[in-house]
Amino acid sequence: MLITFKYAIAVTLIQNTLGIILALAVSRKIFSPFRVLFLIPPLLSTVAVGNMWSYILNPRGGLNKFLINIGLRSWRQEWLGAKLALYSIMATTIWKWTGMAMIIYLAGLQAIPTGIQEAASIDGVSPWQRFRYITFPLIAPSFTINMVLSLIGSLKVFDIIWIMTGGGPGGATESMTTYIFKLAFDRNRFGYGTMAGVGMFVVILVLSIIQMRFLSRREIRG
Numbered sequence: 001m002l003i004t005f006k007y008a009i010a011v012t013l014i015q016n017t018l019g020i021i022l023a024l025a026v027s028r029k030i031f032s033p034f035r036v037l038f039l040i041p042p043l044l045s046t047v048a049v050g051n052m053w054s055y056i057l058n059p060r061g062g063l064n065k066f067l068i069n070i071g072l073r074s075w076r077q078e079w080l081g082a083k084l085a086l087y088s089i090m091a092t093t094i095w096k097w098t099g100m101a102m103i104i105y106l107a108g109l110q111a112i113p114t115g116i117q118e119a120a121s122i123d124g125v126s127p128w129q130r131f132r133y134i135t136f137p138l139i140a141p142s143f144t145i146n147m148v149l150s151l152i153g154s155l156k157v158f159d160i161i162w163i164m165t166g167g168g169p170g171g172a173t174e175s176m177t178t179y180i181f182k183l184a185f186d187r188n189r190f191g192y193g194t195m196a197g198v199g200m201f202v203v204i205l206v207l208s209i210i211q212m213r214f215l216s217r218r219e220i221r222g
Contacts, residue, residue, distance in 0.1 A: 004175045007090060008154035015094050016146050019101030020139075024131075026102070027109050035106070038099035046096070050163030053092045054080070057164075082172045085165050089173055093160055097153070101146045108142030109135070137218070144215040148208055155204050176200050 026035040041049065056062040057079035064076045079088045112135065120130050136143075158177035161167060167178040180200065184193030 001176060003086065003173065004155060004157075007086060007157065007175065008151055010090050011093050011154045012147060012150040014090075015098050015101055015150050016143070018094065018098045019105050019146060020143075022098065022102040023105035023109055024135075027106060035102070038102050040099070041096045042100040044096070046159045047163060049092065049096050050160050053088075053095075054164050057088050080165060080169075082169050085169065085173045089161055089164055092164065093154070093157070096160075097150070101150065104142050104146050105139060108139035112138045140215070140218055144212065147215060148211055151211060152204060152208055155207070156200070 022038060025031045026038070054061075058064075059076075059078055063079060067073065067075045077084055079085075116134060116138075117130060120134055125133075156177055157175055158181065161173050161175055161178055162181070165173045167174040167182070176196070177200070180193050180196045183189045183196060
């Protein structure tokens with residue numbers, strides 16, 4: 001549970017922060033052609049992404065070779081070792097799904113009347129103040145959707161962990177879903193695995209309801 005919550009909190013916060021930043025960037029005409037690039041990772045299958053990043057993060061894989069070639073041999077790491085495996089999986093998940101969060105935020109940005117932003121700019125409001133007091137409150141529904149989807153997806157993560165590490169090494173990336181899977185299918189403890197699955201469902205349901213109620217209060221409704 002500790003590993004699962006650590007993974008879920010980090011992925012949810014970083015993914016949404018990057019999603020907002022990218023949405024603000026590609027909403028400008030100069031960067032708008034690049035938005036399609038960020039849609040490619042969400043369209044790839046998790047199996048393909050997991051295998052690709054497993055190869056890149058392998059001790060003899062692309063990342064360590066790149067570090068050697070640019071003269072940073074001392075920076076080589078066991079990226080999927082016990083110390084860094086969880087963070088590597090977090091980075092892979094963020095890489096895959098940030099583009100989807102960006103699109104949802106971009107839809108929220110495009111729904112904001114341009115007159116509001118122009119009036120604030122004419123009144124001398126700084127870009128940060130416009131974002132804090134105008135843009136962010138107006139994209140609150142998009143923020144709620146992204147936060148809830150990110151949290152639910154992160155809490156029930158299975159495929160990317162199973163493909164990249166199988167919950168190892170030494171249980172360093174063991175999530176609740178991989179633990180339940182091993183209980184049921186490796187140890188043949190189907191009753192205990194089912195009970196753990198129901199408990200996990202209740203936890204996700206309660207957290208999702210709390211999160212939706214809290215975030216919905218700050219939404220500006222027309």
